[in-house]
Amino acid sequence: SEMTSKCISLKALTALAAFACLLPVSRGHTIEGVIEQPMDADADFLAKTRITVDSGNYLGFIRANRTFIVQHVPSGSFVVEAIHPNYLFEPMRVDVASSGKIRARKLNFLQPALVKKLTYPLRFVSLGRAAYFQQREQLRTLDLLMNPSVLIMVVPMLILLVMPKLMNTQDPEVRKEMQQQMNFFSNKQNMPDVAETLSNWFGGGGSSGSRRSGSALKDAKRPGVKKRAA
Amino acid sequence: MGINKNKFSFCMLIFLLFLQMYSVLALYEDEIGKHDWTRPFVGRVQHLEFDLPAGTTTKQRSQQLQGGSSSRRLFVATDHNVLAAIGLKSSRIIWRHFLEDAPVNGIKLCDGALFSMSNGLLRSWSTSRGILNYEISVQEQLEAKFAGSLACHEDPDDDRSLVFASTARRLVAVAPLTGALEWAANLDAGSGENHSEVTSFPNPDGLTVVTFDPTAGKMRLHRFGTESGVAKRTATVKAEWLTSLQRCAISVSTLACLDPAGSIRLLSLSSGSDFKPLPPSLAEQLGHAGPWQSVEEIGGQDLFQLTSNSGAVVAMLDASLATGPTGESLPAGSLLRYRGQVRFLLRQQGDGGGGVTLEASSSSSLVASNKISLSFASHHGRVSQLYPVTFVRKGGSYGYRVVMATRDADLHAFDDTGERQWMREESLAGIVSVEAVDLPSADEDELVTPGGSVFSSFAQRLSGQVHHFIHVLQHLMLCWGARPASQADSLGEFGYPDEAPAPPASAASSSGSGAGSLIRDEFNLHKLLVVATKDGKLAALDSATGRSVWRLMIPMPAAAAAAEGTAAKSARTEARIEPLAGGQMPLYIQRTTAHFPLEPMATVLCRDSSTGRPVLFSFNPITGIGIGLAQRLQSRLLQALLVPQPSHDDGQYIRPLMLLSDTLQVTLYPAKTALPHGFKSLNLYTIDRDNRLLQGYRLRLTEQQQQQQMSAISTWRLALHEPILVTAARRPTEQVHSVGRVLGNRHVLYKYLNPNLLAVATLAKDMVTPAPQIGDAFTQITIWLIDTVSGRVVASATHHHSSGPVSLVHSEHWLVYSLWNQKQRRFQLSVWELFAGNGLRDCMNATQPIVGKQSYILPAPVQHLAVSQTERGITAKSVLLALRSGGIMELNKAFLDPRRPFDMTPEFQEEGLMPYHPEVPMSTQAIVNYNQSLHRVEGMVTVPTGLESTSLLFVHGTDLFCTRVQPSKMFDVLKADFDYAFIAAVTIGMIIGSFVTQRLAARKALFRLWS
DSSP states (O other), X not given: OHHHHHHHHHHHHXXXXXXXXXXXXXXXXXXXXEEOOOTTOOTTHHHHOEEEEXXXXXXXXXXXXXXXXXXXXXXXXXXXEEEOSSEEEOOEEEEEOTTSOEEEEEOOSSSTTOOOEEOSSEEEOEEEEOOOEEOOOOOOHHHHHHOHHHHHHHHHHHHHHHHHHHHOOOOHHHHHHHHHHHHHHHHSTTSOOHHXXXXXXXXXXXXXXXXXXXXXXXXXXXXXXXXXXO | OHHHHHHHHHHHXXXXXXXXXXXXXXXXXXXXXXSOEEEOOOOSEEEXXXXXXXXXXXXXXXXXXXXXXXXXXXXXXXXXXXXXXXETTTOOEEEEEEOOSSOEEEEEEETTEEEEEETTEEEEEETTTOOEEEEEESOSBOOSSOOOEEEEEEOTTTOOEEEEEEOSSEEEEEOTTTOOEEEEEEOOOOSOGGGOEEEEEEOSSEEEEXXXXXXXXXXXXXXXXXXXXXXXXXXXXXXXXXXXXGGEEEOSSEEEEEOTTSOEEEEETTTOSSOEEOOHHHHHHTSOOOOEEEEEEOSSTTEEEEEESSEEEEEEOOTTOSSOOEEXXXXXXXXXXXXXXXXXXXXXXXXXXXXXXEEEEESSTTSOOEEEEEOOOGGGOSEEEEEEEEEEOTTSOEEEEEEEEETTSOEEEEETTSOEEEEEOGGGGGEEEEEEEEOOOOOGGGTSOTTSOHHHHHHHHHHHHHHHHHHHHHHHHHXXXXXXXXXXXXXXXXXXXXXXXXXXXXXXXXTHHHHTXXXXXXXXXXXXXXXXXXXXXXXXXETTTOOEEEEEEOOOOHHHHHHSOHHHHHHTTTOOEEOOTTSOOOEEEEEOTTSTTSOOEEEEEEEETTTOOEEEEEEOTTTOOEEEEEEEOSSOXXXXXXXXXXXXXXXXXXXXXXEEETTOOEEEESTTOOOOTTOOEEEEEEEETTTTEEEEEEEEEEEETTXXXXXXXXXXXXXXXXXXXXXXXXXTTOOOOOSEEEOTTSOEEEBOOOTTEEEEEEEEEOSSSOOOSSSSOOEEEEEEEEETTTOOEEEEEEETTEEEEEEEEEETTEEEEEEEETTTTEEEEEEEEEEOOSSOBOTTSOBOOEEEEEEEEESSOEEEEEEOOOSSSOSOOEEEEEETTSOEEEEEGGGSOTTOOSSOOHHHHHHTOOOOOSBOOOOGGGBTTTTOOOOSEEEEEEEEOSSTTOEEEEEEESSEEEEEEOTTOSOSSOOTTOOHHHHHHHHHHHHHHHHHHHHHHHHHHHHHHHO
């Protein structure tokens, strides 16, 4: 019997609530606004855009002059969204007072009480096209070469391979010039010596095996040796 | 040190977030339509208007549609509250608007613009692009449910048109072009305002509006002129016998209504003050005496069509009864429409698929009478609506088009030679249940069914292979023969210019024709989606293309109808198949395609609308051929459940369907099926939404006198006392791969994996939170987790100041649901995860799980939730959210984890947890249907495929959409953009290079030795 009485009281309550809902003559309010058409939008933009209030319970459609109205909105606080399949718009919160006064503010779900006013009539400006798709990665040779790890590997290699070739010319004039340059460098005592550092790296503490390996390394050391002799 | 640690954790966080973001797999732009398809629909047509050239007046209207109909459109308003323009030639949707969640009261073309009336709002649309011209609120006062009517008055003399739109309280007259309000009038509809109905009809002087208050049984007539809102005549008419204005038809000067006994009462709109019955003598003149089932207005001039079970009558019903009805008797199922001077009469025999003929005749000599016969496949049922339109051809001769709606909601267009122009499968907008069926495999391993002797297996194998060989041959021949047709299919882009591409069910009886190309692919990604619609139609959709493979109307059980008397027989015409209470129409796959020589078998459970008795119908889900006849059950059902395993004993491999009647009788379907070996008992439960009650039963197999008998006992009862909103249970076939979760400290949390859990959401008034100053009182949502074997509540929680819509999904050991937070005015998504407890037992000696809960803010409203399903359950789960904005968002379950910590520690990092963030991350890249917005989603179905990484997602509602979902990316197959050429080139290059260098090295060594 307790169960049934509970049931009845609940039913009565809901009936009361429903009755209370009906009693006041509620008037609908109208939310107005305008939507900015993106530059690259196609001809169907206006027909494909719709304004939803309170997650679609009240709807607005865009007229040819880009304005819209949403009618029959009761008083309360609602989220107003502009929805288009290809463009994104920032939703807003609109507070409708029972007197019919309407204000718009920034939608903030984390701090619902925070008021940051926006202009009313509403103005929707597109945030841009919705990026639904991922960019497909393409294998480009330039990308591959510009990769930092590749650069780290390749540049010293180039230095090692190419520099000695350039310097190891048999032309006496060039050799002379080079020696002059070396003398010039050796005059500056505090300049770090590239060749020496390199020889330290590769030959200094290295085993005999590394010294024997590859003619390129030997070539690399040669200028250094000459310089010391000079 | 602390700073370093913080820095480290921050870096880690960024890395994890990056990882997670990256795991949101988006489509590539070139993959559009590769693995997915969309079929947009409008729904069952309720109002239809043909586009007319702008600026025509009524006089010219009989000569409408000047020239070709290439750019012509038809406008429809449907039961999905959709307003759309459809190409009269192409059948494509030109534009489409989803209106408010309220029925569309009417659409009218007036002065070249389209008008729609719904939810108390009059809207004017440009016909070509569907852009809103203007929108007028007919009445300021809000109502829970607006009644409405729409009429267009066009004066042939002065070209002054008016659009009349009215709710039950107010009438407005609007200039169609400008939208300027000419005048308005208040209609006092009576006391029960919220339920008042309204209808109107234009007359030569203006408009007649009739409002009806069903609670008081009072009708009010208003006659308005075009000049002002002062009524020329008002009258109050008592009509207590009338239940709704839907049982009335209004014309220029007469209102004809059906009383409960099925006889006609007439009211003169110009002079009458009371309804007058049709005198019996006049009724006899009409040929049929009734009782009438419906009354319809056809083509103005007080012409009504009265329909009874045995036939129909078209009569000029004059309420003054001075002239007497001049009637014409028509056979049952006939439809008559007038368009100007042309009269269209459609005759049909049988329940559909029979001969349908259309006669066009005219009193004018300009129009040649003709009679065409139209062909319909039997699965459409009867023609229920006829919309003809006439036009003048370039040569000056008259032509016409007819658009028809059949009982299954499909829309057909024919030209005046009787040739089908197109068909739109609008029945598919009303899907209520979906089952995915694996296609028959071409793999020989499955040919031999275990359990037989060596010789029988060998014979089976041989016969099976011969069968397959014949199948392959047939398939090849079909491919050879039907190549041009299949190319036409692919071009058709769901427009379906003709019914031909998909084999109709009648043709499907030649077995292989439809199923020829339907062979399982390598990864079982290609399936057949068997669907049942609310109009009692079955169809199978190809999951790869979305094409209908076969369609079939569920037949009425004939034997029982014949057994009942003639009275019942006459009612048979009205009886139809409908979903069970609650809108369900479950499909059961009783035998899969795995038992090759045996045909697969599926069964649908529905009911007969006239008696409410359940009806079972079995069919082959691959070919769409019925197996036996539909069976009407004698008793009401409490529950129907498939036995988990098929029986191997009788060689039939059928999973029997257990039917529990309301007298607790248990029967099997099919009746003589053997139960699987070792079957002892089965637990099931029922959800009684009306009484807010859950009940559990146990079905047991008992042996009495060597006869096996099933008996049912009620095991538990749980009264929830609150309205049940939604329920969700785990899918019985779901695979759980890992039973535990390894924590950062190397401990293991074991999942609470109870396969019998049922999640229920109920709504109640919130007694705790104080009511706000304005607005309605708060409500609360309670979520219950109930063990359906014992009836025990495993866990429950209440969300105060919350309301629906609630969407619930339960999988593995977790539960995710969405609800609306009334106080904070935002949607939230909550997750529960259940872990096995530390051995604590409750009073019923059952282990209690540890429930972890967490909630998140959902920045976008959601209308439906689903979860991805994979074959072995190894792949991470994704929660799929059908957003109100039209997107289907894939959200990794890792974002919804109650263990997401507020403060990160290395242990949590090691576990791979993300720090808690109150908002669910939204990303457009996670929208799996990209810009193919899906509105009014009714359900989402996920199906595991042969690929562990991939799950098939099928979304139904007004639109159909199907795609592949890969929650952990496609880890088991190479990516589509995998660069085979590059890898091959590099490999070959390396090999060649190694050979060459070897030779060179050898040569060099040789030279060195020589030198």
